[in-house]
Amino acid sequence: MSSIEQSLGNLEGIASQLTNIGGVSGDLGRYEETIKNYEEVLNIMENLGNKPGIARSLNNLGIIYFKYKKDSQKSLDFLQRALEIYKQLNIPQMVKSTHDSIDFIKKQIL
Numbered sequence: 001m002s003s004i005e006q007s008l009g010n011l012e013g014i015a016s017q018l019t020n021i022g023g024v025s026g027d028l029g030r031y032e033e034t035i036k037n038y039e040e041v042l043n044i045m046e047n048l049g050n051k052p053g054i055a056r057s058l059n060n061l062g063i064i065y066f067k068y069k070k071d072s073q074k075s076l077d078f079l080q081r082a083l084e085i086y087k088q089l090n091i092p093q094m095v096k097s098t099h100d101s102i103d104f105i106k107k108q109i110l
Contacts, residue, residue, distance in 0.1 A: 011044050034068075055086050059078070063075070063101065079105070080102065
């Protein structure tokens with residue numbers, strides 16, 4: 001994480017960097033680190049009241065819990081929360097994408 005972002009108190013910049021680091025960590029198979037980063041991003045976005053950021057973070061957590069932790073229920077919980085925010089924000093493409101992810105997971109556990 002950039003010390004410049006930290007010194008400026010740029011929480012959204014820090015969250016963006018943590019998201020990127022989380023993605024790379026996942027690609028390297030370090031899923032616990034990915035989850036830790038995504039949870040920290042979620043916390044930052046919640047503290048900022050950044051609803052699109054909250055939804056993205058929940059979506060990221062939902063995907064990582066399904067793909068790598070094989071925790072369908074926790075994944076669905078995160079994705080359902082993201083879906084509700086996307087509906088509130090009226091972001092149709094993310095409503096559809098998140099809904100498709102939920103349907104896919106539900107089909108896998110039947």
